[in-house]
Amino acid sequence: MSSSIMDVEVTPKVVKEHGLKPEEYDHIVKILGRKPNITELGLYSVMWSEHCGYKHSRALLKTLPTKGDKVLQGPGENAGIMDIGEGWAVAFKVESHNHPSAIEPYQGAATGVGGILRDIFTMGARPVANLNSLRFGPLTDPKVKRLFAGVVHGIADYGNCMGIPTVAGEVVFDDSYSENCLVNAMSVGLLKHDQIIRGKATGVGNAVIYIGATTGRDGIHGATFASTEITDESTEKRSAVQVADPFMEKLLMEATLELIHGDLLVGIQDMGAAGLTCSTCEMASRGGAGIEIDVAKVPQREKGMTPYEILLSESQERMLLVAKPGCEQKVHDVLAKWDLHAATIGVVTDTGRMIVKENGKLVADVPADSLTEAPVYHPAKSEPAILKEYKKFDEATVAVPKDLNEVLEKLMADPTIASKRWVYRQYDHMVRSNTLIRPGSDAAVIRVKGTQLGLAMTIDGLGSYCALDPYEGAKIVVAEAARNIACSGAQAIGMTDCLNFGNPEKPEVYYYFDRVIAGLGDACRAFGIPITGGNVSLYNENPTGAIDPTPIVGMMGLFQNVENRVTQWFKKEGDFIYLLGEIGQSIGGSRYLKVTHGKKTGLCPTLNLETELKLHKSLKALAESHLIQSAHDCSDGGFAVALAESCFTGVTHEAQVLGATVTLLGTGRVDARLFGEAQSRVIVSVKPSDAVKFEEIVKKNGVPVERIGVVGGAEMVIGSEVKLPVVKLADLFFTSIEKTMAL
Amino acid sequence: MRFSVTVFPGSNCDHDCEYVLRDVEKQDVQMIWHKDTDLKNPDCVVVPGGFSYGDYLRTGAIARFSPVMKSVADFAAKGGLVIGICNGFQILCEAGLLPGALIRNKGLKFICQNVYIRVENNQTPFTNACKVGQTLKIPIAHGEGNYFIDAEGLKSLKDNNQIIVRYCDEKGNVTPEANPNGSLENIAGICNVNRNVFGLMPHPDRSGEDILGSHDGHLIWQSILAAKVGAKCAD
Amino acid sequence: MAWHVSVYVTLKPSVMDPQGATVQRALNQMGYTHVTGVRVGKFTELEFDGSLSEMDVKKQADEICDKLLANPNTESYRFTVEKK
């Protein structure tokens, strides 16, 4: 039975089918001192894929700042971990599941959430919040509607069933993602410092134990698949779809945490991409040890599976762990309590080799390190000519619309800007009773029970800026995420990122990649924010082109005292409204330019890192002295949209609506001042009795500030340009996506 | 007072119930694993929300066969107080401790948001701290909270005054717009004939503190604490 | 030898079927205007090992449907048994 595949001869054609280059194959032969058999070839093929091996990205990723006082675990593990004080730590990471979601939206998105959750609880942390970042084509396309609905449903079902609140996210609809949707999922977990555990195998003779779901033929070649462009052939290549089983994962999570907190394990690792192969060789390699397993002992769902298939299967909801000496039985007892499959499938050795047997017969024998150290490439890069075109764009050729009320109405209803209530209402965002700021404000906030501590979190991406100017765009993504944290009153402490790009072997794509990483790194260094982990998703491309370069940034913020939290909504009639920062002069790269004039071009906004940092510092100081009632940054749709968003709360059934009357600052193009997306701007409201102290603090921090108006009334009035009933704006904003999806 | 919170595989609001009862209401709480049959002598049993057995097949359908549910049924038969929240309500219906069933939300989607409910009957151990007609702001989070019962059953619910809370608007009007999931007659929570078993879809466990946006759930817990065990059962 | 039991669970006519209604609306919008009604139920397949008699299989299947697979408040069921 299983001998048939074992006998497959490793020919150049087979090597190519495994996505390996001829020189990579030669390298494998050199490592082994002989030709690999087909099973060994399979191991290298998945581990050296871009998805697992970071062949084309590793060199640049090394340039990112990853150090900081609070970093307990940087990149290289399943998730990063940071100290948050009082003996507590937070684990967080973002990961993509773009390709599986494109093909099977519900299962793809659901298993994406499952995967990132495993990354968190394998570190010993209890997941306490989920976030997600989504990109689709225009929502007018019925195909996109189905995809969007399926993805959201998958994310919702998985998180809801697991009992982990999905507290924040973002969704963008843009042509660039029509054929390649993006589904990035982030998870955040809490743990005590002494509960940290890592994915390493040590201690010769220790038992290697497999737990969780049985292994089937699903997702074989998933990792290699995620590393090539989508073509009709790749749809063929796919084996059975991975089906999400959140109930199994809930059991797995509870059991895993019980094992870790009971101090029964040396190391543990989830089986994600490249399944058993990846977990085995990575654990061995991190522990500086070897592992020997027998695939016949792996619990299997299907008959007649070959070692090749068992090793490469990406069946979900499985973990590999190494028990402490003498704890093997206790491990099995805990698993039995949770009705989970468990099987001792091997032992830790000191050979440094990953040895695989089938019923005692050797089927693979390779150095574990060689699998985890994929070749590193430095692809060629060249600046795309289109970038120069963008810069030549003359804004004067765009006429200022007569009716600016109409423009604002259109922007409020634009699916990218409109409220994502349709989405987050499907997510249980309150379970675990920690959510203090629910979805709808700049950042979500959860408390850490038993302490004063709080965590703010947000996830952001700006592919359209990065397409116009990858360096500046990437800086802005980091700034926007950190600004969202600052608006909530917290201090940004750490970041995770997911880099979604096209084919890096194309010089223009690699140029973007290179510049984006430079921008991310510079912004993080300027703000003193370390990057503790992330994920790369390349080859998001189809025959008509690549997606916009889309770095997605997940940012963690910390409150020493969560009572200092701030939301974006106006609170009280009569409060003063201020603008921190300066009014914009340009419409380049704005959502307004796209929605109203159909153009995606121009100079993307620029960002001064020092100015931005001063803004963050004053926001934190203001929150700590309780001098601001609300704070909301200007992003998509500029000043006018941000002001409107401050006029209504995002919480259904308690929609508090408060009008505002403000002057429009500045001179020059009125559309630029209303809808341009100049950076480093925040709208705040302040009690009149706090105005003096407020202005003092802001000025001391060197942030430009101007009192522009007052909260109150039933209308939103901006100078003589805009005058609309707030309920009308709220209705457009909250029901736009709901109405589109009901069609 | 002594509360026992049941824990099924896949329960996930067990933690929230434990927290609100122990840390906010300062009561004695113990967790009872579904494979156990000893309820540890409680004054009140809480069947918490979540996704017991993943809610695979039908919400609450598998959990009702857990060993612990036999003990809960015995406890209820003797007049002990039992409250089921969300998935707990579904389990109590499946187990026949409460009449009717909870089917898929009318809009087919999971809904997580605050709602208002109106107290229809305060002569119960679960609502005695409320006034009739009082509105409570409490969150819901469910995909299958659409209460259904046949005509005969509905009549008997009404005849016995078993409808305890209904979805309403902020002002207490029971309107179709205020009905989030299509429940028959806006029913959000009911009790059994003896008044000692109560099930509701909204989450008093998530609304026991101001910091969470509402403390109206506290009134439910206060009612239970005020009810002298068994005393109100004869109403 | 083994037994294959096919179980059909349907909503009682008096129970509203939001899923069926949504499917029908979608179909009508897609141009299938002759579809006048849709009801969504469950179809469950049970395998029994061959050591039971047909009568026992029927008895157990009936219990299983009654207790677990269908909710008597809202659903009806029927099943068929085949030898495999």
Add this chain to the structure above:
Amino acid sequence: MAWHVSVYVTLKPSVMDPQGATVQRALNQMGYTHVTGVRVGKFTELEFDGSLSEMDVKKQADEICDKLLANPNTESYRFTVEKK
């Protein structure tokens, strides 16, 4: 006259069925130890008005299954047509 179409949607054999597996485990624990496998699928009933021919009903039902009722990546379907 009208047409009644019964549609059976089942998961492809290679696709994992967590629901079925959970139900099976529950049944085994409840004492139904002879149950060796459970797969959960969908059973949908479509009504067509009588103005269509049997052939058209079959054609439309097939399209509907393919487009809407079954997910070709993970599910197979079959259906029967009856006159009512």
